[in-house]
Amino acid sequence: xKQLHGLVLGDSSQNLLVLHGFLGMGDNWKTHAKRWAEQxxxxxxxxxxxxxxxxxxxxxxxxxxxEDILQYCKNNGLNSITLLGHSMGGKVAxxxxxxxxxxxxxLIVADIAPKAYAPHHQSILAGLSSLDFSMLSKRQEADHHLxxxxxxxxxxxxxxxxxxxxxxxxxxxxxxxxxxxxxxxxIGSSLPSTLSYKGKTLFLKGEKSGYIDENDALSIRYHFPExxxxxxxxxxxxxxxxxxxxxxxxxxxxxxx
Numbered sequence: 001x002k003q004l005h006g007l008v009l010g011d012s013s014q015n016l017l018v019l020h021g022f023l024g025m026g027d028n029w030k031t032h033a034k035r036w037a038e039q040x041x042x043x044x045x046x047x048x049x050x051x052x053x054x055x056x057x058x059x060x061x062x063x064x065x066x067e068d069i070l071q072y073c074k075n076n077g078l079n080s081i082t083l084l085g086h087s088m089g090g091k092v093a094x095x096x097x098x099x100x101x102x103x104x105x106x107l108i109v110a111d112i113a114p115k116a117y118a119p120h121h122q123s124i125l126a127g128l129s130s131l132d133f134s135m136l137s138k139r140q141e142a143d144h145h146l147x148x149x150x151x152x153x154x155x156x157x158x159x160x161x162x163x164x165x166x167x168x169x170x171x172x173x174x175x176x177x178x179x180x181x182x183x184x185x186x187i188g189s190s191l192p193s194t195l196s197y198k199g200k201t202l203f204l205k206g207e208k209s210g211y212i213d214e215n216d217a218l219s220i221r222y223h224f225p226e227x228x229x230x231x232x233x234x235x236x237x238x239x240x241x242x243x244x245x246x247x248x249x250x251x252x253x254x255x256x257x
Contacts, residue, residue, distance in 0.1 A: 004072045005053035007045040010037030015081045017044045017069070019089030022121065022187055023159060023175060025052030032240065032248065046072065048092065050176035060179050061186050066095040073103060086110040086240065088187055098195035107201040108251065111209050111237050113216040114191035114223045119184025123149050128159065129181050133171045139163055142171065191223055201227040202254050204247065206239035228254070
């Protein structure tokens with residue numbers, strides 16, 4: 001079975017696995033991971049399939065992604081983990097904890113609920129799909145091209161991290177965009193109603209984000225009866241980047257409780 005790419009920071013018996021969101025990669029969390037490693041964690045920054053440095057596959061859904069995590073843990077001798085997931089990674093984390101509660105000691109979900117979401121990345125995916133690296137040789141040229149599809153500079157900078165040099169003169173995209181551009185329904189799918197996790201769980205939501213609303217508390221506690229829901233002020237969906245101070249403070253207080 002193919003192995004996910006994971007960047008490991010720290011040397012501890014306490015293992016924290018971090019799962020990124022759609023179109024991201026584990027490296028997006030490197031600054032926070034260095035901090036947590038200094039606090040005594042062994043942090044695993046995972047690249048999910050079709051993202052980052054992990055393998056590409058036509059098969060892409062939450063069931064196979066959760067099995068990827070289980071296999072990563074088996075391959076690395078991890079028997080008890082704290083699992084943190086943001087957005088799509090949060091949905092993967094929910095699935096892993098629900099299906100393998102003996103593995104997950106604690107669960108942290110950042111700005112996503114177990115409900116279904118309508119596809120909403122169409123413009124971004126159209127922009128990424130239209131990148132022609134036979135014509136684009138510089139990151140600035142790719143940024144200019146994407147600006148027609150994605151107006152927000154911060155979002156474009158996030159996306160541009162997926163561009164790398166295949167050779168000194170040839171750019172490429174780490175994302176398997178041919179699969180991901182058709183994954184909207186899959187990414188938005190809900191956690192199956194039969195699944196639940198009764199372990200210690202923290203949901204963090206961005207105050208300015210619409211991903212978790214006031215009506216979601218019931219479904220969160222239906223699937224995760226021990227869940228605590230905390231709002232991070234002055235932050236949207238990328239709460240860990242938009243307000244890292246409060247995000248880290250709430251997360252670390254909860255972990256140390």
